[in-house]
Amino acid sequence: MAEKVILPDNQKRVWHFMPTLDGYIFREFMIKFSILLLVSTILFLLSDVLNDLSDFVENDASWRVYLPYFFLKIPGNIRFILPIAMLLGCMWTMATFGKNMEVTAMRASGVSLFCCGRSILFVGLLTTLVNIWFNEGLVPYTDRKAGVLLAIGSNDRRSHKIEDQKLTYRSPDKRRTWLFQLPEESDGALGVAAKDGKQYDVSVKFYRANGSLEKDLTAKQAIYKDDEGWFFEDIVMTEYSSDGLFAKPSKNLKTWKLSDKIATETPVDIQYSVKPVEELPSWVIFDLVVRTKDMSQRSKNVYWTVFFYRLAFPWSCFLAVFLGIPLATKSERTGILTSIITAVVIIVGYIVVAQIFLVIGKQGYIPPVIAGLAPTAAFIAYGIERVVRNQA
Numbered sequence: 142m143a144e145k146v147i148l149p150d151n152q153k154r155v156w157h158f159m160p161t162l163d164g165y166i167f168r169e170f171m172i173k174f175s176i177l178l179l180v181s182t183i184l185f186l187l188s189d190v191l192n193d194l195s196d197f198v199e200n201d202a203s204w205r206v207y208l209p210y211f212f213l214k215i216p217g218n219i220r221f222i223l224p225i226a227m228l229l230g231c232m233w234t235m236a237t238f239g240k241n242m243e244v245t246a247m248r249a250s251g252v253s254l255f256c257c258g259r260s261i262l263f264v265g266l267l268t269t270l271v272n273i274w275f276n277e278g279l280v281p282y283t284d285r286k287a288g289v290l291l292a293i294g295s296n297d298r299r300s301h302k303i304e305d306q307k308l309t310y311r312s313p314d315k316r317r318t319w320l321f322q323l324p325e326e327s328d329g330a331l332g333v334a335a336k337d338g339k340q341y342d343v344s345v346k347f348y349r350a351n352g353s354l355e356k357d358l359t360a361k362q363a364i365y366k367d368d369e370g371w372f373f374e375d376i377v378m379t380e381y382s383s384d385g386l387f388a389k390p391s392k393n394l395k396t397w398k399l400s401d402k403i404a405t406e407t408p409v410d411i412q413y414s415v416k417p418v419e420e421l422p423s424w425v426i427f428d429l430v431v432r433t434k435d436m437s438q439r440s441k442n443v444y445w446t447v448f449f450y451r452l453a454f455p456w457s458c459f460l461a462v463f464l465g466i467p468l469a470t471k472s473e474r475t476g477i478l479t480s481i482i483t484a485v486v487i488i489v490g491y492i493v494v495a496q497i498f499l500v501i502g503k504q505g506y507i508p509p510v511i512a513g514l515a516p517t518a519a520f521i522a523y524g525i526e527r528v529v530r531n532q533a
Contacts, residue, residue, distance in 0.1 A: 167260035174230035202294035272455035353385030446502035449513020
């Protein structure tokens with residue numbers, strides 16, 4: 142049972158902004174939060190160095206390859222560090238206040254528990270917004286670039302280029318298979334933003350409804366035009382017998398059009414579909430699922446689960462504060478060590494449960510919305526309940 146602070150009859154809880162008190166709490170928290178964030182980032186960086194540096198060294202990779210690689214790994218690490226750093230920073234700050242009986246003094250003066258941690262809540266909200274930007278924009282880009290550098294530095298450069306310069310895509314209705322030859326400077330993504338808007342050395346195989354091969358074409362150039370479709374130039378087209386086993390004589394065509402009524406896939410669809418879902422921003426995942434009508438249920442489970450998880454997970458930074466404040470104030474009676482252990486167990490448990498829900502949601506065992514949102518929703522309810530219980 143939480144210890145209650147009895148106020149005089151004429152004393153009310155203070156809710157308004159108090160620059161001196163809020164500034165003091167903010168300063169103390171930012172010092173501790175910055176220390177935790179820096180130390181955790183260095184530890185994660187050292188772990189990456191120990192795990193991956195030998196791959197670069199064994200293949201005589203240049204420092205111009207592996208130094209940028211380790212730098213690009215930092216944002217992905219910070220994304221997972223932020224919630225734990227927020228929680229421990231909040232607990233460290235509030236526990237220090239509790240040890241010096243400052244929390245008791247503030248609450249006895251009419252300052253509510255929410256107001257005691259108002260500055261920390263504000264930082265938690267800003268950190269959540271930063272984490273959302275990391276998830277949606279920065280980390281997918283840095284992870285992709287880091288993967289390319291790892292492949293270059295740990296393997297033969299020539300074999301990496303050969304493997305990375307071809308992109309294969311199967312249409313959602315299983316009626317077409319595309320093969321693109323990517324430009325030499327590509328990082329493995331389809332060059333949809335090329336200056337002339339064209340793809341080069343494109344091959345397409347067409348299949349009948351029964352799965353037999355209908356025809357294939359190879360074009361020197363291809364360009365996609367909105368509301369019209371694909372236009373191919375300098376084509377070699379080969380048609381097949383009704384069973385798809387025997388090829389008819391090839392024909393050379395100057396131009397040929399594939400209407401968007403037949404082939405709904407666009408260069409953007411192809412580019413994003415062949416990327417790992419973890420590298421896609423949430424808005425791209427949403428657009429991809431909504432616009433791809435023939436996507437399999439298994440693929441939908443994967444995309445929707447990751448989508449809802451992406452929406453929920455960054456808020457663990459903000460919600461960690463709701464957990465840290467009541468646990469830290471409890472340390473006045475039970476000791477800081479007990480509270481820290483409790484907090485770490487809860488936050489680690491949350492991350493583990495969130496990852497388990499993510500996996501089983503991708504497999505389709507539970508609805509994606511539950512798999513993505515349920516752990517964070519439970520974390521919210523528990524944190525708010527603890528604050529309300531200790532509010533009196």
